[in-house]
Amino acid sequence: MKTYNINHHFGGIQALNDVSIFCEEGKITGLIGPNGSGKSTLVNVLTNVLHRMHGKVENGKHFARTFQDAKLWSNLTVLESFLMAQKSESWLYSIFHFSSLEEIKSAKEIIERIELTHHTNTKVRNLSYGQRKLVEIGRALSVTNSQILYLDEPFAGLSDISTPLVKDLILEEKKKGKVVLIIEHDMNIIRTLCDYVYVLDAGKVIAEGTPDECLNNKEVKEAYLGL
Amino acid sequence: MDYIIHILIIISIFVPLALSLDLLVGRTGILSITHAGMYGLGAYTTAILTKTYGVSFLTSVAVGILVTVCASYMLSKVLSRLKGDYYTLGSFGANIILFSLFMNLTPLTGGPMGIFNIPQAVIFGIPVTSTLAFLLVSLVFMCLVIIFMQMITTSRFGLIIQAIRDDTLATEVFGYNVKDFKTVAFVISASIASIAGSLYSTYISFIDPSSFTLNESIFMLTMIIIGGFASKRGAIFGAVFVILLPELLRFVGLPDSIAAQLRVAIYGAILMYLMYKKPTGVFGNYTP
Ligand SMILES: Nc1ncnc2c1ncn2[C@@H]1O[C@H](COP(=O)(O)OP(=O)(O)OP(=O)(O)O)[C@@H](O)[C@H]1O
Numbered sequence: 001m002k003t004y005n006i007n008h009h010f011g012g013i014q015a016l017n018d019v020s021i022f023c024e025e026g027k028i029t030g031l032i033g034p035n036g037s038g039k040s041t042l043v044n045v046l047t048n049v050l051h052r053m054h055g056k057v058e059n060g061k062h063f064a065r066t067f068q069d070a071k072l073w074s075n076l077t078v079l080e081s082f083l084m085a086q087k088s089e090s091w092l093y094s095i096f097h098f099s100s101l102e103e104i105k106s107a108k109e110i111i112e113r114i115e116l117t118h119h120t121n122t123k124v125r126n127l128s129y130g131q132r133k134l135v136e137i138g139r140a141l142s143v144t145n146s147q148i149l150y151l152d153e154p155f156a157g158l159s160d161i162s163t164p165l166v167k168d169l170i171l172e173e174k175k176k177g178k179v180v181l182i183i184e185h186d187m188n189i190i191r192t193l194c195d196y197v198y199v200l201d202a203g204k205v206i207a208e209g210t211p212d213e214c215l216n217n218k219e220v221k222e223a224y225l226g227l
Numbered sequence: 228m229d230y231i232i233h234i235l236i237i238i239s240i241f242v243p244l245a246l247s248l249d250l251l252v253g254r255t256g257i258l259s260i261t262h263a264g265m266y267g268l269g270a271y272t273t274a275i276l277t278k279t280y281g282v283s284f285l286t287s288v289a290v291g292i293l294v295t296v297c298a299s300y301m302l303s304k305v306l307s308r309l310k311g312d313y314y315t316l317g318s319f320g321a322n323i324i325l326f327s328l329f330m331n332l333t334p335l336t337g338g339p340m341g342i343f344n345i346p347q348a349v350i351f352g353i354p355v356t357s358t359l360a361f362l363l364v365s366l367v368f369m370c371l372v373i374i375f376m377q378m379i380t381t382s383r384f385g386l387i388i389q390a391i392r393d394d395t396l397a398t399e400v401f402g403y404n405v406k407d408f409k410t411v412a413f414v415i416s417a418s419i420a421s422i423a424g425s426l427y428s429t430y431i432s433f434i435d436p437s438s439f440t441l442n443e444s445i446f447m448l449t450m451i452i453i454g455g456f457a458s459k460r461g462a463i464f465g466a467v468f469v470i471l472l473p474e475l476l477r478f479v480g481l482p483d484s485i486a487a488q489l490r491v492a493i494y495g496a497i498l499m500y501l502m503y504k505k506p507t508g509v510f511g512n513y514t515p
């Protein structure tokens with residue numbers, strides 16, 4: 001997936017300023033930067049949540065994503081949410097579509113992986129914050145034909161028990177050859193998970209490279225890590 | 228006995244109205260208040276076609292559905308440009324426009340005088356003459372609507388419209404054409420109301436615009452608010468309750484003039500009590 005010179009502004013704020021990034025298949029690309037640097041805005045532009053104002057994007061049609069503030073279907077159960085995410089369909093088809101055993105089985109597999117088996121039929125709104133974060137991630141992983149996975153701070157708010165489960169799941173997506181773009185503030189996670197990292201500051205890419213290169217970059221240390 | 232049959236017929240017409248309104252308001256989260264207008268389209272189509280043109284009842288129902296599908300499709304396209312409260316206000320306007328059409332297209336609708344002597348229904352060659360026979364017909368209709376609602380709400384369509392209600396943006400991001408689903412929910416809901424209208428007009432054999440006012444739409448909304456959103460049991464309970472309440476008041480022996488006002492006061496009191504104690508309604512499991 002490639003982007004060229006993406007620009008986006010909200011009123012007077014230039015949230016993205018000529019951002020060009022390149023994410024490879026089968027690699028996990030990290031996107032880091034201080035609060036308000038435009039990371040979420042970039043993902044929102046790439047997933048058509050926001051319309052980009054200038055620039056060019058080359059990406060696959062099928063993507064899945066998580067939102068920084070979980071945007072869940074609160075009155076559906078966990079199972080229903082995952083079933084819905086699997087594959088979008090037209091209204092006509094959907095009227096006659098009753099979930100098949102196969103569909104339910106693959107949804108349940110993911111539910112098991114994120115250890116929410118006891119909450120399979122719980123309405124999402126009755127889950128705790130951490131559990132909802134897991135549903136957000138599980139829902140994105142349920143999409144069957146996605147080529148790109150965008151994760152906006154998936155680890156924020158996760159318990160220490162859930163973090164390794166999610167790490168494993170993300171690594172599996174990488175092995176499947178998907179493009180994975182992950183926004184994360186925890187440098188340990190960036191170091192262990194990412195193959196390549198872009199650093200955003202005030203809407204500009206100020207550094208890119210392997211995690212170690214970026215984290216040792218002087219400009220990055222000043223702008224982001226405050227060292 | 229006739230009195231009880233009458234009440235049962237009215238219930239079996241209003242339960243489908245409440246169920247179909249709930250599909251739109253409770254499940255899809257579209258607060259549209261023009262259901263009585265759609266009900267009126269069916270009622271007038273059947274009245275005009277069977278009386279003036281001697282068309283058979285079932286054909287008139289089919290034409291009524293067709294008219295309503297077209298009208299609700301266009302209406303939904305127009306309203307979809309409006310957001311939130313403005314959508315609801317727009318739907319108010321739609322009901323008022325339909326009402327004034329019924330009122331003013333005098334050559335067709337009889338204007339304020341309405342249409343009299345609407346012929347009794349003949350279904351598959353069998354004339355539905357007694358009220359008991361009509362009750363049977365309307366009960367069959369009600370059961371079909373309940374079965375249809377059961378099917379559509381348990382199908383993937385049912386999940387998708389609820390997802391749209393809960394988070395429209397997320398539903399779009401997961402690839403669904405939200406606009407299409409909203410339009411279809413609107414059209415299905417309106418079509419069921421139209422059939423109910425056709426039944427009503429042959430049953431009562433007289434219609435005038437007063438049955439299809441904005442107030443009437445709000446009356447239907449009251450049913451599903453009391454019963455609870457996104458719940459079939461709720462819609463059924465709400466319709467039965469709201470229709471039986473004035474009859475019960477009559478039983479208590481209150482004169483009609485007082486009962487009519489007391490009725491409205493009681494609805495108000497119940498709604499306030501529910502908002503305070505149980506904002507989801509009696510059976511609902513969802514609060515907007
Ligand atoms: N909808 C919006 N309207 C106006 N300004 C916005 C909007 N969304 C984001 N911004 C602004 O755009 C800039 C970039 O925001 P963005 O959410 O992309 O940052 P971020 O890098 O994701 O930060 P964080 O780490 O806090 O999530 C910020 O200055 C923010 O205030």
Ligand SMILES: [Mg+2]
Binds near residue numbers: 040
């Ligand atoms: Mg962000």
